[in-house]
Amino acid sequence: MRKDILKKIAEKVRKSEKIAITSHLRPDGDSICTSIALALMFEQLGKHVDLINKDNTPIPFNYFPLSEKIKIGQIRGENYDLIILLECADVSRSGQEYINNNFLINIDHHHSNSYYADLNWVEPASSAVGEMAFYLGEELEIKLTPEIATYLYAAIASDTGSFQFSNTTAEALEICSQLIRAGANPIEINEILFAQNPPEKIKLLGQVISTLKLSSDGKIAYITMFKKFLDDLKIKELDTEDITTLVRSIKGVEIVVFFKQMGDSRFRVSLRSKGRINAASLAERFGGGGHFHAAGFSISGEYENVVKNVISKVADYIKERELKVGAE
Ligand SMILES: [Mn+2]
Structure with a gap:
């Protein structure tokens, strides 16, 4: 099941030149950090990638240096071959109003999803979309750089409440172990995620x-x-x-x-x-x-x-x- 949809998504990514990625309204750490990791992956493949969210990047996620990559506003659909929506139960959840004529890929790990896109990858058993993006990276044979590892780790650490919530699975920990080996620094990431209180x-x-x-x-x-x-x-x-x-x-x-x-x-x-x-x-x-x-x-x-x-x-x-x- 996962293999099939992954193949289709990877194929569409390879064929696309200009890709936009967007998160849900009031974006959280998982969708923000996953979008950055995906951008780094696709850039490795020579793609032009824009990260565009309707809402601002809130504290503490704006302390991640690459959160600067995220632009705020509406996606102009005509400029893109492919638009990826992260954790959006439907298009309206993204706050994007001009993307209905685009090829859309829907990546989510919540049950309540309306399967609205051209390709829908919904895995409620996943701890985070960060975990799903890790598998997409494998499928695309991306080199797992320390930077990519950092943002994927941050996504999973954020969504599991630093590995305390019920979505803390063996699979999530296995992936995080690989991400640490690839250069993610859990202490530094934790400082950003959980020690930025004013x-x-x-x-x-x-x-x-x-x-x-x-x-x-x-x-x-x-x-x-x-x-x-x-x-x-x-x-x-x-x-x-x-x-x-x-x-x-x-x-x-x-x-x-x-x-x-x-x-x-x-x-x-x-x-x-x-x-x-x-x-x-x-x-x-x-x-x-x-x-x-x-x-x-x-x-x-x-x-x-x-x-x-x-x-x-x-x-x-x-x-x-x-x-x-x-x-x-
Ligand atoms: Mn999530």
Whole structure:
């Protein structure tokens, strides 16, 4: 299966002179670093490659020197023989509006993909598109330079949360071992990916953590980020995932409820659960949704009431679950 699609993709790449590669909106480390690695590979074959994303390259990925290769804006389809979309469930996910008449290749490792392109390579078992790009490099008989190895390693390290998430597979580690042998430096890459926090973010983390409360049984942990915290520290937007991760690490906690104040009485609530607690079905009770262990919803009301309402419903849910498990 993989062999067939790889052959077809490699053949199309070899035949193309001008290639554009794009990532999804609000691009992440996997798609950004994979796009750079693919550009280096195709350039080795003498191709002209442009990396064009709709959205800016966010911190920390803009600290990778070759992120300069990425242009921001719309792809002018008529200029390219081939356009590759990374981790886009459909064309609209790329934010690109003028590529529908082009030959498109869709490379993704998520289940939810609509197979919209001329060639679709979707492998949900892959840890990252970085892993898939590694195989494409092999198929194209690319020389694995230290630079290519660095960006592929960064893509996989980023998407596996430094080899801690459930997509950390034997295959991913085997590939990373080859990438290190080829010159990727895990320590330097980790520094870029995980040690670029601005001091304001760590101060914010302290403030949010200081709001921590636990339910009496210790299973629900909840925290709040008041708008004032962001305003005082002059922070506009930031990734708060590691605040949640820290709270989630408390022994005995089964779910983290994170209240983020958006307006005076408007809150975005994110849920991060462990084990058998289904965050998505909980979020659905509030009109939201998401994945099994990560979901969210919006809610309006006075802060104290919102917290009381949400936490009591979460507690009910956990009790229902326990009764169900007990009855099984
Ligand atoms: Mn990915």
